[in-house]
Amino acid sequence: MSSCKKLIYFTLLLIVLIYAIQILNIVRFPSQIDIIKGDSRNLNIFFPFSLEIVEESTDIVRINNENKDGLSIGLRNSYNLESTNNGRANLKFKFLGIFPIREVKVNVVNQxxxxxxxxxxxxxxxxxxVLVVGTSEILSVDGKTYNPAKNAGIKVGDTITMIDGIKIKDADHVIHLLNNIKSNTVKIEVERNNASFTTEVLPVKSKQDNSYRLGIWVRDxxxxxxxxxxxxxxxxxxxxxxxxxxxxxxxxxxxxxxxxxxxxxxxxxxxxxxxxxxxxxxxxxxxxxxxxxxxxxxxxxxxxxxxxxxxxxxxxxxxxxxxxxxxxxxxxxxxxxxxxxxxxxxxxxxxxxxxxxxxxxxxxxxxxxxxxxxxxxxxxxxxxxxxxxxxxxxxxxxxxxxxxxxxxxxxxxxxxxxxxxxxxxxxxxxxxxxxx
CATH class of the missing domain: 2.40.10.120 (Thrombin, subunit H)
Incomplete structure (x- = not known):
């Protein structure tokens, strides 16, 4: 390949690279701009891209293009974005001043x-x-060990919000409710990762203190x-x-x-x-x-x-x-x-x-x-x-x-x-x- 062709290919590659960078910058440009009413903002846009205001937004913001000579290769277009009234305006990035490629919202608010x-x-x-911070096995009065909460799908990090339709106040309230319900199956409402679900648990009577337990440690x-x-x-x-x-x-x-x-x-x-x-x-x-x-x-x-x-x-x-x-x-x-x-x-x-x-x-x-x-x-x-x-x-x-x-x-x-x-x-x- 001749040196002339190499130079042409290199130049084309450089141009493509420059344009790719400009496209990436526009893609990464924030989808929203906040401006205090009465303030202004300078935006620099490079050839072959330009910035235009959507017509119905002209009463919210104004754009002054400081490049008086129009678009040309190598020129930077400096836009002064002036906020005039509260509200939301829309701006458009255009390729060669013709093809819209990106829209940006402008929010004008009071200070x-x-x-x-x-x-x-x-x-x-x-x-x-109550927040579940641990689970443990319970030695029952029948001499066997159980882990009722774990078997019911309750995990560390879960939040227990209700027992049998009653809103939980604190850790002591959990103990009080379980010992009133005793050996009957209870419905437990659980929150996990901002989602709620209900599960059924059969409390176990602990041999240690004769209290009914779920096999969890909680914090309130x-x-x-x-x-x-x-x-x-x-x-x-x-x-x-x-x-x-x-x-x-x-x-x-x-x-x-x-x-x-x-x-x-x-x-x-x-x-x-x-x-x-x-x-x-x-x-x-x-x-x-x-x-x-x-x-x-x-x-x-x-x-x-x-x-x-x-x-x-x-x-x-x-x-x-x-x-x-x-x-x-x-x-x-x-x-x-x-x-x-x-x-x-x-x-x-x-x-x-x-x-x-x-x-x-x-x-x-x-x-x-x-x-x-x-x-x-x-x-x-x-x-x-x-x-x-x-x-x-x-x-x-x-x-x-x-x-x-x-x-x-x-x-x-x-x-x-x-x-x-x-x-x-x-x-x-x-x-x-x-x-x-």
Missing amino acids: TYVVPGGEAIGVKLNTKG KTAGIGTLTFFEPNSRKFGALGHAITDVDTGTLMKAENGEIMKARVSSIEQGKKGSPGELRGMFFETDEVLGKIENNTTFGIYGTMYDKNKMFKHKKALPIGFQSEVKTGKAYILANVEGDKVTEYEVEILKLEKQIVPQSKSMVIKVTDKSLINKTGGIVQGMSGSPIIQNGKIVGAVTHVFVNDPTKGYGIYIEWMLKEAGIYTDNNSDFAEGK
Whole structure:
């Protein structure tokens, strides 16, 4: 093959590669863009693709193409997307300005303000029904061993919600019901992986204490220390932790029936080290000031309503939220309570950002750069989850997890995902809000 032909093939291959990359970038482009009313956004689109606004969306957003010379090879088209009114608009990517290949939704909303947290809180959570954390054989009064729950298909991680149509309150309630029913077969309603089913179990009378049992170990409550992320004054909604409360033995998300958060005080710190995450140790009592009611325990944190919005926040200023498109790598800071009840600002660096179309917990990677925090805690430790991340005067996220092999690093979640979980920030279209 002549050198001329090789050059032609190489050039064609390079062009195909470049176009393939551009197509991939458009395919991976978010299916939705959130913009605050009155703000604008610059979008750079490369030849041979262009961006157009759907005609009926022109009263929501406007597009100004800054390339006055039209499309040409090698030219970048810079579009300025201006939001004018609340609502949902549609944009289309086109190939050679003719063939539509992708549609993007634009959601224009009012600016949302929330009061940043950072305070250590005591968390007391009661589960929906009881969580199965183990199964065991029962030595019956007849001298034989049985495992009735296991034989009925009940597994570790299941939640038992009802027995014979009666809603379960707690672990003691299970024992009470079984000993009233005695040796009759009972119908057990079970939840597993967000689905429910009913099974029948014959309780066994234990030789040990003459009580009727199912052969399960259950848990109905948990308590611990975490960090408050935000409070929204108008709705009195709060969000905290940035990740789920899970059972210590099974790792199962504990479904909240009810619970409360209360003021807590950090009493000591176990520093984080490589291979061993540290921990904030704190104190709170049921007689302490109760702040609010927990209504939901989700993958992205705990959420609920404050009893009295003036108890903790009357002297704190609300800040605007920053969407993921506004978050940049670089300097930021977190608010954290690592001693007593004092909230302090600590500098961090956002190292990496993930483009997320639907809510996910690991939205960004952060690194603690503040020497005073590193000296106190070693970096990010358990109990700091939920610490708000602030950048350019906006709340952009919350700390969620620490890197076990490097306690100075951790993950953060975008604040917009937490606000959606709290029911504060909603899109102008329900399907759009679900990322459909």
